[in-house]
Amino acid sequence: MKKNYIKLLFVSFFLFLVFPLGVNASNGYTIENYEVDIKVNENNVLNIKEVIDVNFEYEKHGIIRVIPYKNTYYRTGKTAETRALIKNLNVNANYTTSKENGELKVKIGDASTTLTGNKQYVITYDYDVGDDNVDDYDDFYFNVIGTNWDTEIKNVRFKIEMPKEFDTTKVNFTVGKYGSTYYEDVKYTINETTINGYVMPLLMLPSFFTLAISQALLPVVSNSYCNNELNYTKKKIRQAIFFSLIIGIPATIVFMIFPEFLLKTIYNTSEGITYIRVLAPIFILHYIQSPLTSSLQAMNKAKCAMMGTLIGIIIKTGALIIFLNLRIGLWGLIIATSLGTIYITLHHIYYTKKYLKN
Numbered sequence: 001m002k003k004n005y006i007k008l009l010f011v012s013f014f015l016f017l018v019f020p021l022g023v024n025a026s027n028g029y030t031i032e033n034y035e036v037d038i039k040v041n042e043n044n045v046l047n048i049k050e051v052i053d054v055n056f057e058y059e060k061h062g063i064i065r066v067i068p069y070k071n072t073y074y075r076t077g078k079t080a081e082t083r084a085l086i087k088n089l090n091v092n093a094n095y096t097t098s099k100e101n102g103e104l105k106v107k108i109g110d111a112s113t114t115l116t117g118n119k120q121y122v123i124t125y126d127y128d129v130g131d132d133n134v135d136d137y138d139d140f141y142f143n144v145i146g147t148n149w150d151t152e153i154k155n156v157r158f159k160i161e162m163p164k165e166f167d168t169t170k171v172n173f174t175v176g177k178y179g180s181t182y183y184e185d186v187k188y189t190i191n192e193t194t195i196n197g198y199v200m201p202l203l204m205l206p207s208f209f210t211l212a213i214s215q216a217l218l219p220v221v222s223n224s225y226c227n228n229e230l231n232y233t234k235k236k237i238r239q240a241i242f243f244s245l246i247i248g249i250p251a252t253i254v255f256m257i258f259p260e261f262l263l264k265t266i267y268n269t270s271e272g273i274t275y276i277r278v279l280a281p282i283f284i285l286h287y288i289q290s291p292l293t294s295s296l297q298a299m300n301k302a303k304c305a306m307m308g309t310l311i312g313i314i315i316k317t318g319a320l321i322i323f324l325n326l327r328i329g330l331w332g333l334i335i336a337t338s339l340g341t342i343y344i345t346l347h348h349i350y351y352t353k354k355y356l357k358n
Contacts, residue, residue, distance in 0.1 A: 027151045029056045029063065032118075036144050036158045046127040046142070056116045062093065062109015065123060066148040070102025071141070085128040092122040103148070160195040169324040171195065206251045206287055210244040214290035221298035233299075234356055240291035248287030255280040275334055282338045285345040292348035299355050308347035316340030 033053040038046055054063060069084045086104050089097070095108045108121055127142075144158060168190050189196050217240045224233040255262065259276040296305040316336045323332025 028058050028060050029054055030151055031055075031149070031153045032155065034145060034153055034156045036156075037161075038142070038144070038159070039161045040140060040163055042163045044129040046129070048123075048125055048127055050121075050123040050145075052121045052123070054119050054121065056119060059114035059116055060109075061111060061114055062107070063121065064148075065106040065108060065121075066146050067104045067106065067125070067127075068102060068143055068146065069099075069104055069127075071143070082129055084130065087126045087128060089125040090123070092120075158195075158197055162193040162195070165193060168327070169321075173197075206247050206283075207290065209247045210287045210290045213240050213243050214294035217291055218294045218298045221295050225299045230356055237291065237295045237352065237356075240295075241288050244288050244291055245284070248284050251287075252280045252284050255283075278334055279338065282341055286341050289341075289345050289348060292345070292352055295352050296348060296355075299352075301351065301355060304351050305348065308351070309344055312340045312344035312347070315343050 031052060032055050033051070035051040037049045039048075040046055050065075052063070052065075067086060069086055071082050071084070083102075089106070091106065091108055093108050094110045095106055097107070098105045106123070108123075109115070140160075140162070145153070145156065171190070217236060220236050221233055224230075224236065256277050259273045259280075263273065263276070293305050293309075296302065316339060319336035319339050320332060323335055326332065
């Protein structure tokens with residue numbers, strides 16, 4: 001009998017979710033919501049439905065959805081390649097298709113018609129992976145929304161229905177540009193054979209500002225510390241932490257008081273309210289990690305900062321393994337993330353104070 005092993009791969013330009021800088025505004029449209037429903041069948045055929053809510057900022061003919069059918073990935077130390085068949089394609093608008101470099105390009109729209117404002121596209125198709133030529137286990141390795149979007153994707157929701165029970169500890173997500181191993185923005189729940197989730201950079205948004213503060217702090221601390229001006233160094237680090245908290249604390253209060261409004265507005269869902277309320281206070285510590293890390297680096301203590309972060313990751317990973325075996329669902333991830341964040345921040349505080357002693 002095959003072991004049930006699931007690996008979910010999410011690769012797209014999700015950095016825009018964390019840092020919505022509008023760098024793709026010239027493309028003339030944004031994706032406000034992207035919902036994907038996937039039903040996985042035992043014959044390796046995926047029934048897929050995508051609902052894409054687009055806002056055209058100025059006149060455009062439509063969008064292009066690129067679906068890869070040729071995939072290369074590593075499996076048990078070897079490179080594996082699959083060529084899927086895309087069948088029963090249907091779109092609620094005029095479209096044409098073409099194939100290029102292992103990808104199916106679905107050009108949606110009409111050359112004689114331009115659009116502005118909001119438009120919803122519904123795409124359905126069957127994705128036939130075929131025989132994976134592996135007898136020892138089943139795996140599900142899939143690129144959910146593609147890598148070729150040329151615009152900002154604000155919100156993503158997904159639902160994946162598996163054909164049978166599986167080992168929930170083997171589920172893995174990545175999010176970001178192609179090749180990314182980042183996963184913390186993806187939140188999901190598992191109910192029997194169904195995985196529901198969404199990309200949630202909500203609590204990470206203030207980190208953009210605290211990171212900017214940290215970058216500005218680094219040369220100042222480095223110069224003053226080298227000149228043995230310890231009191232001035234302490235003053236600047238305190239200021240950086242203060243400004244980070246000025247941003248982080250109000251954001252935390254908003255997250256705790258209005259989580260349902262934020263989730264409904266940004267993600268069109270109310271799932272995860274309790275998780276956000278629990279994590280929000282912990283993320284206050286996360287917001288001051290950046291200035292503390294920069295301070296240690298500026299004092300030529302980068303190795304110390306790295307070791308603290310590495311131990312924090314080990315604590316988080318170990319806790320995650322333990323809690324996953326206890327089968328407490330998403331709470332395992334919440335607790336493990338909290339433990340890692342607390343340790344790293346306290347570690348950095350302790351050593352920053354230690355190296356600044358007169």
